Amino acid sequence: MKIIPGGVTAPAGFRAAGLHVGIRRNKLKKDMALLVSDVPAHVAGAFTQNMVQAAPVIYDRQLCQNVGMCQALVVNSGVANTCTGEQGIHDAEAMAAHVGKSLGIDPSTVAVASTGVIGMRLPMDVIQSGIDMLVPELSYSIDAGVDAAEAIKTTDIYKKEIAVTLEIKGQQVTIGGMCKGSGMINPNLGTVLSFITTDLNISSELLGKVLKADVVDTYNMVSVDGDMSTNDTVMIFANGMAGNEELLETDEDFPAFVEAIRYINRAFVRAIASDGEGATKMFQVDVSGMPDKDTARHLAKAIVASNLVKCAMYGADANWGRIVCAMGQSGVKFDPYRVDIEISSVAGHLEIVKHGVTTDYDEKEASHILSEKQIKLKAHMNMGDETATAWGCDLTYDYIKINADYRK
């Protein structure tokens, strides 16, 4: 597998565009993206588990289940089209229909996504004129992928895109992706908005299986603020234009594809955590020594989701009692007096807890390690062999600022 420049337009046959079309007041902020495959692509998706689901989530889930094919995706930021009732579903359908008509493709193969304020109706006139503006801008270029990645951002500071290439069944296959994160991020089987394209020839069933297996260890393991969005969506589009014979689960190349998807989603999850609202640093939590994978995941997630751990990270304070406290409230059973905790970064490495009590480490050295932009916390539970990793960011003044003034 090789990392290459670009994002969603890197695989063969995918065009994209991103523009400011007027949904947001800030004219410098692109607010709408369009992604089109030359031929209908197999599609699979994973969606939010929040009881309250955005209209585009309800729409896309049906598309993945009933149609299984997708040729275009239209995304707007600024308005989430959530808590908008039947009208919201109609608006999502109308958005897809307008894309289908403009491109001359079957509207039932058009996916839609929205992110932004909950409770407001989509401005359908702006959406439709926006689609009309985007269609002539569609391009196979790397820059077009960048525009699309910019357009799906909300409070994200950095665009998030990636592309990799690998050989499958003798063919050069490319996978590209773009995603957004930032706030309301504590996904559970779904996330944020994340769109992955590939020219691989693979069935939508197998694509769905790969995605489902991957999200539990990637998107489900990141927490910015403990709030699970109503719009979390991950979709993979595979248009088969690499020309490989269809990839099957039994093929010897299959693990390489699974690994590439894992690589991309881990990269996105790390980017989402690093670019969490107000974040100044990203921390990775590795929990090891648990009897099963599920409890290991729960512990890791509990640590990255704790406000107090997040504040301690912001303050570069090795206040490990909060790490133990966060695990203790997770509902997972463990022996507090078997826990070992280590911290590390480019500035060094330190064991701060051994068998549940302090190692009498040097607080200054610990603070020095925690002052870096990227930090690792390791908790070894000494109860088994299973591990899990989660990602989070610190909780800062700017998170408050962003979210107290979100709609102003």
Added chain:
Amino acid sequence: MKIIPGGVTAPAGFRAAGLHVGIRRNKLKKDMALLVSDVPAHVAGAFTQNMVQAAPVIYDRQLCQNVGMCQALVVNSGVANTCTGEQGIHDAEAMAAHVGKSLGIDPSTVAVASTGVIGMRLPMDVIQSGIDMLVPELSYSIDAGVDAAEAIKTTDIYKKEIAVTLEIKGQQVTIGGMCKGSGMINPNLGTVLSFITTDLNISSELLGKVLKADVVDTYNMVSVDGDMSTNDTVMIFANGMAGNEELLETDEDFPAFVEAIRYINRAFVRAIASDGEGATKMFQVDVSGMPDKDTARHLAKAIVASNLVKCAMYGADANWGRIVCAMGQSGVKFDPYRVDIEISSVAGHLEIVKHGVTTDYDEKEASHILSEKQIKLKAHMNMGDETATAWGCDLTYDYIKINADYRK
């Protein structure tokens, strides 16, 4: 029932003291409290459900279960005596033993409590000399109760105490209490430190039953930051000195006592939320129209625990999508399109959501209502007749400041 001045020393036969004894560096901050009953009191407690439990929690739970009687309570702030292993238990026992010896009472009837930094050993020499300093200061006065309430604070700004009097079985009975809150507050069957005294004659079994029934609707319904402390403790001491014939569950006066305890605990919970770390305002969430009490509680708690709702409250922003989102991720099933939401404060009242969609209310009026210090959010689910109430505070810059620099 009548509210009277004072706190834990209001009931007959309770003396208290609170001093700075040197556990904390700040000499202006009292850091140790002692509470003594003239005669052994019946005792009942409710404790944290965090897997990781502080040594004093383990010690007090055994005291409540095995002894059922308590004559003195010693509390320190600054060091939590948590994650301190066997040594921590020995230290808690030694703390109780020293109080027993100093007062000439059975050490098995001495309760202990600690709050502060996790992972540090208690400074036992300071603790013992502190007890020696406190004993001669013990007093029945109101001021002594104030000193004790001051001494158990950590990042609390305000002391929290209350006293009420009521007639039970023809006798004037008094109930007093003190508590602390502020951070790491999202209790589950237990809380913070809260100590209630009464001169009522009642068995420890019945006392425990009243307490257990009460905490689910009081302490368990408050959230400052979603983190459940390892030291949460509520204890009630009843020394019988009011001279009433023992109160039984079948007595007609029994509901009045239950109501008085509910009144005290609700007052404490509101005070804890108002004085949450960094809080500028307190908000109460009333969920109604649910088919059962438990799911109503879950929804109310999910709203007060959401960082995004807390930030919106700080910004006086009626961003109701976050309220619906928080309920949606609670795991409770409901129909988003039946939900009605109202906001109110002394500045006014406004219905902002009807059947899951916006009422097109005036945002300025909403912001005006949410700019007050005390706010009510009402969510009516239209699915049944059960209700629940929860309390929270806003999430502010100062919460971050306090918790990034907690140990500095």
